[in-house]
Amino acid sequence: MTAEQRKLIYLDHAATSWPKAPGVVEAVTDALMNDGANPGRGSHAMAVRASRILFDTRKALSKLFGIRNPNDIAFAANTTMALNMAIQGLVKAGDHVITTSVEHNSVRRPLYQLEQEKDVEVTYLRSDEYGRIQLSELEKAIKPNTKLIAVNHSSNLLGTILPVGEIGEIARKHDVKLLVDAAQSAGIVPIDVKALGIDLLAFPGHKGLLGPQGTGGLYIAPEVDLEPLLLGGTGSQSEAPHQPLVRPDRYEAGTPNTPGLAGLKAGVHYVLNETVQNIHTKERALTERMMEGLLHIPKLRLLGPKLGEERTGIVAFQAENIDSSELSFILDQHYGIAVRSGYHCTPLAHASAGTADTGAVRASVGIFTTEEEVDTLVTAMTEITKHYGN
Numbered sequence: 001m002t003a004e005q006r007k008l009i010y011l012d013h014a015a016t017s018w019p020k021a022p023g024v025v026e027a028v029t030d031a032l033m034n035d036g037a038n039p040g041r042g043s044h045a046m047a048v049r050a051s052r053i054l055f056d057t058r059k060a061l062s063k064l065f066g067i068r069n070p071n072d073i074a075f076a077a078n079t080t081m082a083l084n085m086a087i088q089g090l091v092k093a094g095d096h097v098i099t100t101s102v103e104h105n106s107v108r109r110p111l112y113q114l115e116q117e118k119d120v121e122v123t124y125l126r127s128d129e130y131g132r133i134q135l136s137e138l139e140k141a142i143k144p145n146t147k148l149i150a151v152n153h154s155s156n157l158l159g160t161i162l163p164v165g166e167i168g169e170i171a172r173k174h175d176v177k178l179l180v181d182a183a184q185s186a187g188i189v190p191i192d193v194k195a196l197g198i199d200l201l202a203f204p205g206h207k208g209l210l211g212p213q214g215t216g217g218l219y220i221a222p223e224v225d226l227e228p229l230l231l232g233g234t235g236s237q238s239e240a241p242h243q244p245l246v247r248p249d250r251y252e253a254g255t256p257n258t259p260g261l262a263g264l265k266a267g268v269h270y271v272l273n274e275t276v277q278n279i280h281t282k283e284r285a286l287t288e289r290m291m292e293g294l295l296h297i298p299k300l301r302l303l304g305p306k307l308g309e310e311r312t313g314i315v316a317f318q319a320e321n322i323d324s325s326e327l328s329f330i331l332d333q334h335y336g337i338a339v340r341s342g343y344h345c346t347p348l349a350h351a352s353a354g355t356a357d358t359g360a361v362r363a364s365v366g367i368f369t370t371e372e373e374v375d376t377l378v379t380a381m382t383e384i385t386k387h388y389g390n
Contacts, residue, residue, distance in 0.1 A: 009373045009377070011338060011339050011364060011377060012338045012340050012362075012364060013207065013208075013366035013369070014156055014313075015207075015340055016206045017206065017367075020212070020263070020267060021266060021267045021367075023266040024210060024211060027262040027265065028263040030262065031259040031262035032259045034046075035050045035262070037050045038050065038255055041233075041255075053258055053262045054075070056265055057075075058071065058248075060265050060269055063272060064276070065186075065191050065193050065201060065219060066194055066195065067193055069247075071248050072248075073219050073248065074247070074248045075215070075248070075256055075261060076216045077215070078204055078205075079181065079182070079203060082202035083150075083179070083218075085218050085229045086150075086200040086202060086226065087107070087111065087114070087148070087150065087179070088110060089226030089229060090147065090200070090227075091111075091114055091118075091120055092147070093118040094119060095121070096120070096121045096122075096146040097114075097120060097146070097147060098123045098125065099111060099122065099123070099151065100126075100127055101124050101127050101348040101352050102127050102152065102157070103346065104152065104181060105347075111150070127352045129303075131155045131158035131304060131349065132160060133162065139170050142176060146176050148178075149170075149171050149177070150181070151164070151178075151181070152182075153180050153181065153184065153185035153189060154184040154189065154311070154314075155346070156349075157303065157316050157344050157349045157350065157362065158304035158305070158316065158349060159305065159313070159314035161189060161310050161311060164196050167197075168198060171197060172197050177199040177200065178199050179200040179202070180196075180198050182201055183203070186203035186208050186209055187267075187271045187276060187279065188208040188276065188312055188313065189276065190276045190277060190280070193219055198219070198221075199220075199221040199223075200219065201219040203216055203218075205263075209267045209271060210270055211261075211266070211268070212259075212260040212263040212264065214257050215260040215263070215264045220247070226251065228250055228251050230253040231243050231253055232253035232254050233254060237249075286365040287311065287312075287365055289371060289374050290363065292307065293374070293377075294315065294317060295307065297381055299319065299321070299385065300317055300319050300381065300385060301317060301318045301320075303316040303317060303318070303353050304316060304353075313364055313365040314363075315362070315363050316353075316362040316363075317361055317363075318359075318360050319381075319385055322385070322388050324341040324358060324361045325341045331380055335377075337377055339361055339362060339364075339377075340361070340362045340364075341361045341362070343359050344359075344362060363377060
């Protein structure tokens with residue numbers, strides 16, 4: 001029996017959620033069939049309905065993240081684009097930025113380019129092997145020209161949840177802006193931008209919010225002004241040669257992904273109805289069940305926080321004598337289990353975890369993952385490691 005003939009066990013939710021929430025596919029289809037006009041580019045009824053989809057999606061996201069004004073959310077194609085909007089729009093020549101060694105390349109690479117081209121100084125706070133940073137080191141790293149602190153809410157390799165609220169307090173104390181990468185936490189860990197002191201929140205629509213790929217956004221605090229990443233048509237102030245100053249038009253040039261955002265709205269409503277706290281509780285229970293099973297397998301090393309400590313639904317591991325790519329291939333082809341292997345676009349986190357030379361296999365659960373699927377992964381790993389003599 002081939003993997004295609006088996007029921008797929010999908011444990012790659014840290015990359016993108018699957019399946020999507022009930023109602024998402026229908027919302028996308030309905031938008032394509034009935035509200036397919038260009039929002040903000042006409043006053044006819046269909047264009048108005050399309051514009052309403054965007055505004056309603058902003059409202060749902062505002063409720064989820066504790067945002068007062070929905071127009072402070074700018075839509076983006078993904079978290080990567082949102083992070084680039086924030087970093088490139090805020091940081092100027094001569095500025096200093098503080099980030100960590102567990103960031104995704106979506107933060108590291110824009111900062112590296114700014115270092116090379118605009119004489120921007122970047123300080124990387126080294127984490128321990130579990131992905132934790134010392135807040136005292138963060139505060140000591142702040143300089144008079146520090147413009148931005150950029151951190152992920154949860155590591156996409158280790159599952160570590162950083163203390164964003166405490167980081168926000170330090171940022172406010174020193175009048176430094178805080179950018180949070182919520183790629184692994186939006187819809188999974190409760191987020192209130194005001195309570196946590198977040199000035200810029202980059203989030204995906206296609207992971208914990210259970211919407212389609214090609215969706216995401218950036219929350220921009222009212223007092224923060226970014227230089228737009230893209231310039232062009234917005235449907236407003238078309239007679240002006242410059243980009244409009246009004247939000248969200250200032251940050252949204254070109255035709256938006258209206259069908260995708262309709263699906264995102266359905267995904268966010270599902271999350272709101274289930275509640276983020278309940279989702280986090282369920283995913284943590286599944287994660288601990290997975291860890292408990294894997295910890296009994298000889299010569300299998302688990303990365304990230306220890307069993308019982310707070311984390312998101314990510315369990316990365318390394319098997320002695322088995323290449324991570326080969327291991328994920330076996331899981332896929334022989335057991336029908338989808339995981340991810342390699343370096344997960346976060347090489348510095350691998351350096352912190354001690355897996356810079358080997359990479360790792362990452363299994364990640366979602367709201368629709370079952371205990372039986374987790375147990376199947378544990379059984380598969382037990383069989384595979386026995387075969388390889390571990």
